[in-house]
Amino acid sequence: MSTGSSLLALSLKGLRRDLRAGDVRALFVALVLAVAATTMIGFFLDRLDRGLTRQAGQLMGGDIKLEQSDPFGDDLRDTLRNAGLTLSDQVDTVSMVSRGDAFQLASLKVVDGAYPLYGKLRVDLGEGIIERAAGPAPGSVWIAPRLAQLLDVAIGESVQVGQRELTVSGLIDREPDQSAGFASLSPRLMMRLTDLEATGLVRPGSRIEYELLAKGTPAAVASVGELLTRLRQQGVEVEDVRDDQPQLGSALTRAQKYLSLSGLAAVLLAGVAVAMATRRYVDRHLDTAALLRCFGASQRQLAQLFAWQLAWLALAASVVGALLGLVGQAALLALLARFLPLTLPAPGMLPLLLGVLTALAVLVGFAGPNAAAAPAACQCAQVLRRELDPLPASAWLVVTVAGLVFGALLWLYSGDLGLAAALLVGGLIALVVLWGLGWLLLALVLRLATRFGARGGEASRALRLGASQLARRRQASLGQLLAFAVTFAAMAIITLVRGDLLSAWQTQLPADTPNYFAINIQPGEREGFSDILDQVADTRSALYPMVRGRLTAIDDRPAREAVPEAHRNDNALKRELNLTWRKTLPESNRLVAGRWFDTDTQVAAGSVPISVERGLAERLGVGLGDSLTFTIGSDSVTGEITSLRDLDWDSFRPNFFVIFPPGVLERYGHSYITAFHLDAGAHGDVLGRLVAAYPGVSLLNVDAILARVRELLAQVTRAVELVLGFVLLAGVSVLYAALTASQTLRAHESGLLRVFGAGQRLLSRVQGVEFALLGFTSGLMAALLAEGAALGIYAGWLDLAPRLHLWLWLVLPFGGALLIGVIGHLLSRGLRRQAPVQSLGLLGEG
Amino acid sequence: MSDIRDTYAASAATIPTLEARGLGKQVTSGERQLTILDDLDLCVMPGESVAILGSSGAGKSTLLALLAGLDTPSHGELALFGTALPALDEDGRAALRAGRVGFVFQNFQLLPTLTALENVMLPLELTPGRDHQQRARDWLGRVGLGERLDHLPKQLSGGEQQRVAVARAFVTRPELVFADEPTGNLDRDTGSAIIESLFALNREAGTTLVLVTHDPHLARRCQRCLRLDGGRLVALEPDEVQA
Structure with missing residues (x-):
C-alpha cells in the first residue's frame, strides 16, 4: 500500500466492508441527518428570508430607495437599469390643495407609471375598495378620505393643485409603501409625474424630495453596492429594507438571528451525533489499524486511509442528506402554504453548498481528530493484546478541533466574530x-x-x-x-x-399600541387637546414639547469635523432635530449611562445638562461630558451630555434623540406632539371632533x-x-x-x-x-x-x-x-x- | 469408550445437579439445517468435576450454553438442580441460576468500563446484602489479585482477566460452575495457576465443575472426561486423554 491510488482503492474496499458494521451505518445516518437538517433549515430560511425581505421591500416601495433634493441624472438610471434593476421615480412634497374657498395642506406623492414596484394600492374608485397595481391616470388624483372630508370634495369633482386642476378619481385606503415619516403627516394626495410640471410647484427653493426606487434580485442589488456607497458619500440618502423601517427592521433582524441560531443548534446537535457515532467507529478501526501496522503500514498511510474512508462516507451522506433536505423543505412549504401567504422564491444553491460544507466541517471537526489520532495512538502489539486505551490523549484534541470548527460555523451563521469568539470561549x-x-x-x-x-x-x-x-x-x-x-x-x-x-x-x-400621532399642537391648545384625548383615547403618551434645532458644534468644533469620518453624512447633521424638554425620564426610555437631570442645581449653575440617545452618541463619537451646540432660529444653545438613553424605537410613541431639562427651551417657538390609540369604531366621530376643534393639528394614522x-x-x-x-x-x-x-x-x-x-x-x-x-x-x-x-x-x-x-x-x-x-x-x-x-x-x- | 449411560452410576437418593436426556440443537444456516447436538445424554452429580473435550466447532460452547439455560434446546429433556429447564421461560431460567450457577467464559466477558472489583461485585449486586464489596475483595485476593482491585480489564493481562472471571464465578458461592476454555487463552504457567484456583475452590466449597477444554492437563484433573463427537457425548478413560 505505497501509492495513493492503492490507498484510494483500499479505502473504498474498506468502506464497503465497513457498511456491514452497525457503527458505520450509525455514522452514515448521523451525517445524513446533519446534512438534511442543515440544508433543510438552510433552504427554508433562505427562501423565507428572501420572501420576507421582498415583503419588507414592499413596505419601503423597493429594494433600494435613493432620495435627494434634486432630480436624479440619466447616467445613474442607466447604470441601475444595466445592473438588472427596475426603476420607479417618485416626488414627495407638501403643498396647499384647494377647492373653492377651502384650502388644506396636503402631502403630495407624485408617481410614475411603474409605481408601485411591489404590492398593490387599495383604492375606492366609487364602487367600493379594490386593489390596483398602478397609480391614478394622468390628469386625475387619488386623495385620502380625510382630505376629501376637509375639502368637501367627492369622486369626479376636481381640486386645484398649484396651477393645475385635477380630477379626483379615487379615495386611497392603503398604499403598499406607506411610511411613517413626518412628510406624510398631512393628508395624502397622489398624482402622476406627467402632471407635475403643469402645477408649477417645482421652483427653485421648493421643498421637494426626489426619490428613485429600484427593485431587483439580491444579486442585482448586491452588484450596485459600490455605487450606493459612492452615492452615500455624495450626500444621497440611500436606504434598504433594514434601515428604512425600524419597526420592521428589528423584528426581521431578530427573526433572522433566531433562525440562524436554530440552524446553528441543528449543526451542533448533528455534530454531537457524529462525534458519538465516530467514537465507536474509531474504536473498532483500531483493530484494523493495528493489523495494517503489523503488515507494514506507516502512520501516515493509515491516517490517509482513514481520511479517505471518512471522505467517501461524507460524500455519500452529503448527497443523500442534501436530497432529503431539498425534498423536506419542499414538503414543509407545501404543508405551510396556507400559513405562509407570501410567495417564496425558488430555492437557491447556496444552502445546498452550505449544508454540504457544514456537514464536512462537522465531520472533520467532530470525527477528524478521533480518526487521525487512531493510527498515531496505535501500537499493534497493544491493540492485538487489547490493552490500548483507545484514544488516550486525543480527547482535548477533539474538543479543540471541534471547538474551532464550531466557532467558525458560529461566525459564519452570526456574522459577528467577537460574539462567536466569546460564545466559543464561554462554551469551552x-x-x-x-x-x-x-x-x-x-x-x-x-x-x-x-x-x-x-x-x-x-x-x-x-x-x-x-x-x-x-x-x-x-x-x-x-x-x-x-x-x-x-x-x-x-x-x-x-x-x-x-x-x-x-x-x-x-x-x-x-x-x-398608539395608532395615531398628533403633531403641531400649539401651547394654547395643549390642555384642551389633552382633555379630549383623556376622554376618547384608550391609551396615550404624554404631550411632548418639540423644538426644532440643528446640531452645529460638538465641543466647540464644527459638528461635521468633530464626528468620525464614517458618520459625516448622518441625518442628524443634515436635518433639524426634534428637541424636547422634560423633568422625568420618558416612558419606554432606559438610562444606560450618567444621571438624569438634577435640574434645580445644574441649570441654576449655568450649565445645561442634556440627555442623548446612545445610538446617536455612538455615531457622533460623543459621550458623557461632551458638549453639543444647537442652532435654534438665530440662537445657539449648548448643553453638556450628562446621560445616555436607550429608546424603544418600535414603541410607536414619540421618541427624542436629545432631551433638555425644563427651563431652557421654553422661550423658543414650540409645538407639542403625542401618540394615542383609538378603537376602530371610534375613529369617525372622534376624529371629526378633533379636526373641527383643532384644525391646525395634524393627525397621522x-x-x-x-x-x-x-x-x-x-x-x-x-x-x-x-x-x-x-x-x-x-x-x-x-x-x-x-x-x-x-x-x-x-x-x-x-x-x-x-x-x-x-x-x-x-x-x-x-x-x-x-x-x-x-x-x-x-x-x-x-x-x-x-x-x-x-x-x-x-x-x-x-x-x-x-x-x-x-x-x-x-x-x-x-x-x-x-x-x-x-x-x-x-x-x-x-x-x-x-x-x-x-x-x-x-x-x-x- | 463406552456410552455415558453405562458408566454413570448415580445414587437414586441424590438429585443430579445436571441431567440431560436426548438433548438436541439444530440451527438454520441459509437453507441448510445444521445439527450441532444430537440426542445427547449427560448426568452430573453434586460436587463432581466433568471435562468436556472436542475438536473446534464440535459444539462444546453451545452445549455449555444449553446446560446453563443460556440458550434453549431444539428437543430433549434438560434438568438443572432437578428443575426442567425447557419448561421455564427466560426469567425462570435466570431465577434458577441466580446465586447457584457461576460461569467462566472463554473470552472472559468482563465489562470493560468496570474495575476488577466492580466486575466481581456485579453478580452479588443482584442480591441484598451489606458485604458485597468485602466478599469481592476476598475472592480477588484468593485468585492473587488483591493488589489490582481498581484496575480496569484493559489494564490487566489475559491471565489476570481470566482470574477476575474465576473470582466472579465463585463469589456467590455457587453450587455449579460452568467454565468454557478457562485456560484457552493463557500460557502454560498462568493456565496452571487458574486450574489450581478452580480445583481448590471446587474442593473447598464442594462446587460442581463442568468444564469445556482443549487442555489435556485440565481434563485429567477432572473426575470424568467426555468427548463431544458428532453431536453426542462419549466417555473417555483417563489414558485416552492425550497430552
Missing part, C-alpha cells in the same frame, strides 16, 4: 465546568447507590444497580451526560429564545403600518415555531443515535446480568433507573448551560433583556428523565428479551 469553559459537575454528580449517585445496598426488595435493588451501573461507567456516562446536556440545552435555548422573542414582539405591538408589521410578525412567528420543531426533532434524533450507540455495551451488561440470574423485570427496572438518572442529571446540567448561554445570547446578540428561567430547572431534569427514560427503555426492550447466548455473542464459539 462551560464544558470544563460541566465535565467537573458531571463527575461530582456521578460520584454522588454512586455514593447514594451504595447506601441503598443494605436494603432488600427488588425496587431498591434496581435503584442501586441502575445507579451504580451508570456511575461506574464513568467515562462513557460522562460523555453521554455532556452530549445529552448539550442537546437539551440547545433545545431549551431555542425554545426559550422563541418564547422571549414572541413575547417581546407581543409587548412591542400590544393591542392598544399608522393603522396600516401597524397592520403590516403585525402581519409580518405573525408569519415570522410561524416560521420560528416551525424551525423550533425541527431543532427539537434533531435533538430527539441525537438522543436516539447516542442511545443506540451504547447498545452494544448495554447488551453485554444485560446478557451478563441474565447469566447471573436477573429476570426481565429487574433488568427493565435497572435500565429504567439508569436512563432516568442519566436524563435527570443531564437535564440539571443542561439547565445550567442553557441559562448561561441564554444570558450571553440575549445581551450580546438578540438585544433582549436577560432574564432567569426558573421553569428550566424543573422541566429539563424531569423532562430529561422522562424522555431519556422512555426512549432508552424502548430501545432496550429487545435487549431484555434477548437470550444471554445472543447478548454475549456466545454462538459459534467452539
Whole structure:
C-alpha cells in the first residue's frame, strides 16, 4: 500500500466492508441527518428570508430607495437599469390643495407609471375598495378620505393643485409603501409625474424630495453596492429594507438571528451525533489499524486511509442528506402554504453548498481528530493484546478541533466574530465546568447507590444497580451526560429564545399600541387637546414639547469635523432635530449611562445638562461630558451630555434623540406632539371632533403600518415555531443515535446480568433507573448551560433583556428523565428479551 | 469408550445437579439445517468435576450454553438442580441460576468500563446484602489479585482477566460452575495457576465443575472426561486423554 491510488482503492474496499458494521451505518445516518437538517433549515430560511425581505421591500416601495433634493441624472438610471434593476421615480412634497374657498395642506406623492414596484394600492374608485397595481391616470388624483372630508370634495369633482386642476378619481385606503415619516403627516394626495410640471410647484427653493426606487434580485442589488456607497458619500440618502423601517427592521433582524441560531443548534446537535457515532467507529478501526501496522503500514498511510474512508462516507451522506433536505423543505412549504401567504422564491444553491460544507466541517471537526489520532495512538502489539486505551490523549484534541470548527460555523451563521469568539470561549469553559459537575454528580449517585445496598426488595435493588451501573461507567456516562446536556440545552435555548422573542414582539405591538400621532399642537391648545384625548383615547403618551434645532458644534468644533469620518453624512447633521424638554425620564426610555437631570442645581449653575440617545452618541463619537451646540432660529444653545438613553424605537410613541431639562427651551417657538390609540369604531366621530376643534393639528394614522408589521410578525412567528420543531426533532434524533450507540455495551451488561440470574423485570427496572438518572442529571446540567448561554445570547446578540428561567430547572431534569427514560427503555426492550447466548455473542464459539 | 449411560452410576437418593436426556440443537444456516447436538445424554452429580473435550466447532460452547439455560434446546429433556429447564421461560431460567450457577467464559466477558472489583461485585449486586464489596475483595485476593482491585480489564493481562472471571464465578458461592476454555487463552504457567484456583475452590466449597477444554492437563484433573463427537457425548478413560 505505497501509492495513493492503492490507498484510494483500499479505502473504498474498506468502506464497503465497513457498511456491514452497525457503527458505520450509525455514522452514515448521523451525517445524513446533519446534512438534511442543515440544508433543510438552510433552504427554508433562505427562501423565507428572501420572501420576507421582498415583503419588507414592499413596505419601503423597493429594494433600494435613493432620495435627494434634486432630480436624479440619466447616467445613474442607466447604470441601475444595466445592473438588472427596475426603476420607479417618485416626488414627495407638501403643498396647499384647494377647492373653492377651502384650502388644506396636503402631502403630495407624485408617481410614475411603474409605481408601485411591489404590492398593490387599495383604492375606492366609487364602487367600493379594490386593489390596483398602478397609480391614478394622468390628469386625475387619488386623495385620502380625510382630505376629501376637509375639502368637501367627492369622486369626479376636481381640486386645484398649484396651477393645475385635477380630477379626483379615487379615495386611497392603503398604499403598499406607506411610511411613517413626518412628510406624510398631512393628508395624502397622489398624482402622476406627467402632471407635475403643469402645477408649477417645482421652483427653485421648493421643498421637494426626489426619490428613485429600484427593485431587483439580491444579486442585482448586491452588484450596485459600490455605487450606493459612492452615492452615500455624495450626500444621497440611500436606504434598504433594514434601515428604512425600524419597526420592521428589528423584528426581521431578530427573526433572522433566531433562525440562524436554530440552524446553528441543528449543526451542533448533528455534530454531537457524529462525534458519538465516530467514537465507536474509531474504536473498532483500531483493530484494523493495528493489523495494517503489523503488515507494514506507516502512520501516515493509515491516517490517509482513514481520511479517505471518512471522505467517501461524507460524500455519500452529503448527497443523500442534501436530497432529503431539498425534498423536506419542499414538503414543509407545501404543508405551510396556507400559513405562509407570501410567495417564496425558488430555492437557491447556496444552502445546498452550505449544508454540504457544514456537514464536512462537522465531520472533520467532530470525527477528524478521533480518526487521525487512531493510527498515531496505535501500537499493534497493544491493540492485538487489547490493552490500548483507545484514544488516550486525543480527547482535548477533539474538543479543540471541534471547538474551532464550531466557532467558525458560529461566525459564519452570526456574522459577528467577537460574539462567536466569546460564545466559543464561554462554551469551552462551560464544558470544563460541566465535565467537573458531571463527575461530582456521578460520584454522588454512586455514593447514594451504595447506601441503598443494605436494603432488600427488588425496587431498591434496581435503584442501586441502575445507579451504580451508570456511575461506574464513568467515562462513557460522562460523555453521554455532556452530549445529552448539550442537546437539551440547545433545545431549551431555542425554545426559550422563541418564547422571549414572541413575547417581546407581543409587548412591542400590544393591542392598544398608539395608532395615531398628533403633531403641531400649539401651547394654547395643549390642555384642551389633552382633555379630549383623556376622554376618547384608550391609551396615550404624554404631550411632548418639540423644538426644532440643528446640531452645529460638538465641543466647540464644527459638528461635521468633530464626528468620525464614517458618520459625516448622518441625518442628524443634515436635518433639524426634534428637541424636547422634560423633568422625568420618558416612558419606554432606559438610562444606560450618567444621571438624569438634577435640574434645580445644574441649570441654576449655568450649565445645561442634556440627555442623548446612545445610538446617536455612538455615531457622533460623543459621550458623557461632551458638549453639543444647537442652532435654534438665530440662537445657539449648548448643553453638556450628562446621560445616555436607550429608546424603544418600535414603541410607536414619540421618541427624542436629545432631551433638555425644563427651563431652557421654553422661550423658543414650540409645538407639542403625542401618540394615542383609538378603537376602530371610534375613529369617525372622534376624529371629526378633533379636526373641527383643532384644525391646525395634524393627525397621522399608522393603522396600516401597524397592520403590516403585525402581519409580518405573525408569519415570522410561524416560521420560528416551525424551525423550533425541527431543532427539537434533531435533538430527539441525537438522543436516539447516542442511545443506540451504547447498545452494544448495554447488551453485554444485560446478557451478563441474565447469566447471573436477573429476570426481565429487574433488568427493565435497572435500565429504567439508569436512563432516568442519566436524563435527570443531564437535564440539571443542561439547565445550567442553557441559562448561561441564554444570558450571553440575549445581551450580546438578540438585544433582549436577560432574564432567569426558573421553569428550566424543573422541566429539563424531569423532562430529561422522562424522555431519556422512555426512549432508552424502548430501545432496550429487545435487549431484555434477548437470550444471554445472543447478548454475549456466545454462538459459534467452539 | 463406552456410552455415558453405562458408566454413570448415580445414587437414586441424590438429585443430579445436571441431567440431560436426548438433548438436541439444530440451527438454520441459509437453507441448510445444521445439527450441532444430537440426542445427547449427560448426568452430573453434586460436587463432581466433568471435562468436556472436542475438536473446534464440535459444539462444546453451545452445549455449555444449553446446560446453563443460556440458550434453549431444539428437543430433549434438560434438568438443572432437578428443575426442567425447557419448561421455564427466560426469567425462570435466570431465577434458577441466580446465586447457584457461576460461569467462566472463554473470552472472559468482563465489562470493560468496570474495575476488577466492580466486575466481581456485579453478580452479588443482584442480591441484598451489606458485604458485597468485602466478599469481592476476598475472592480477588484468593485468585492473587488483591493488589489490582481498581484496575480496569484493559489494564490487566489475559491471565489476570481470566482470574477476575474465576473470582466472579465463585463469589456467590455457587453450587455449579460452568467454565468454557478457562485456560484457552493463557500460557502454560498462568493456565496452571487458574486450574489450581478452580480445583481448590471446587474442593473447598464442594462446587460442581463442568468444564469445556482443549487442555489435556485440565481434563485429567477432572473426575470424568467426555468427548463431544458428532453431536453426542462419549466417555473417555483417563489414558485416552492425550497430552
